[in-house]
Amino acid sequence: MTDFLNIPLYKPFVETLAAGGIIHPTPIQEKVIPLALEGKSIFFESETGTGKTLAFLLPLFTRLMQDEKKTIAPRILILSPTVELASQIKEAAAQLQGSGPQYFRTLLCVGGSSLKRQIEGLKEKPAVIIGTPARISDLIGLKKLKLQEITAVVIDEADRQLARESRDALQTVLATLPQDVQALACSATFNGKNIELLNGFLRRSSAAELPECLSIAHTGVLQNSIEHWALFSERRNKADTLRALIHALDNTSVHSAKKMLIFTAPAQEVETLAQKLQHKKIDAVPLYGKLEGSERKQIIARFRSGKTRILITSDLSARGLDIADIDYIVQMQLSKDADVFIHRAGRTGRAGKKGVNIVIGDEYELRILQALEKKLGITVYPKILTGGKIQSPSETA
Secondary structure (H helix, E strand, O other), rough: OOHHHHHOOOOOHHHHHHHHHOOOOOOOHHHHHHHOOOOOOOEEEOOOOOHHHHHHHHHHHHHHHOOOOOOOOOOOOEEEHHHHHHHHHHHHHHHHOOOOOOOOEEEEEOOOOHHHHHHHHHHOOOOOOOOOOHHHHHHHHHHOOOOOOOEHHHHHHHHHOOOOOHHHHHHHHOOOOOOOOOOEEEEOOHHHHHHHHHHHHHHOOOOOOOOOEEEEHHHHHHHHOEEEEEEEEOHHHHHHHHHHHHHHHHHHOOOOOOOOEOOOOOOOOOHHHHOOOOOOOEEEEEEEOOOHHHHHHHHHHHHOOOOOOOOEEEEOOOOOOOOOOOOOEOOOOOOOOOOOOOHHHHOOOOOOOOOEEEEOOOOHHHHHHHHHHHHHHHOOEEOOOEEEEEEEEHHHH
């Protein structure tokens, strides 16, 4: 197995990783880092929790350290779809930044924080800008941020940034970059349309300019780290089935005191479902779009620390939610879209840990699940709730 010492990275970065117990690159890091160190543009597809952030930070920061042209303008731009994700990238960058020289500064530019303070931060000539497209676009419009010296751009969670409601800001920012910029785009899923859009925004047309496209198969993590369960429930009884599931897990010492993330749809159902569980004395907290930024941060912080054990959300509200130790995912409604299934299920079973993805579905949804099972190459285990326990049908036969 390769370790980071065998990859020509900036040595202090490797020492920082080793001090944190990180010795071996993940599969996607093994694929991406050598190519990125050569200055190649790459679109890479890999599930959350597989080391995507270090896959782009390590090679780009190493190239920055090796560059003899020590300009006082930003050199690396990292774009993220949400404040939470951008903040998490900033934290990872800060750990590496401590190993770098004094001039190696990073700056976080996101909405919900003081614009004036960010403008002041730009006066300190950071080498790396991490932010959301909307705020970066604002700073460009105010003529406070110039990106002519950018040598590399990262588009994190590219599928989200290319969504119809957010792509305009991304396009505005990418249009201001040098045409020969090294571009790294990563996402849990990529499709042909998004690749075409991104190449258009980056003004790449000839075959020589097109980025390499890499992938770590979706099914790897879904197969190896996550166990998939199916629970039948009529639609009208789903809240009661969920309540019974939570009690059954709590009654099993192996499963008790674990974190659970519940997906429901439509988004308006998030608060309703939380109220139903709270009425039954189950401490479940809703995460939904109408929350103030500070309240959202507080809810996520409590869930991350374990003070809140059960969080209910929608696909939209879960954007930017990156918590490594979620034990259970519960899908209250099942989408036909395999990418949605991957995004939800992939929030458990991260960083080598095991997790369980549970679908509570009616007859129609369980037929959809059978199709997804075949398409994704996973095994789904049917479960039933009986006598306050979770059992396989064969155990009750």
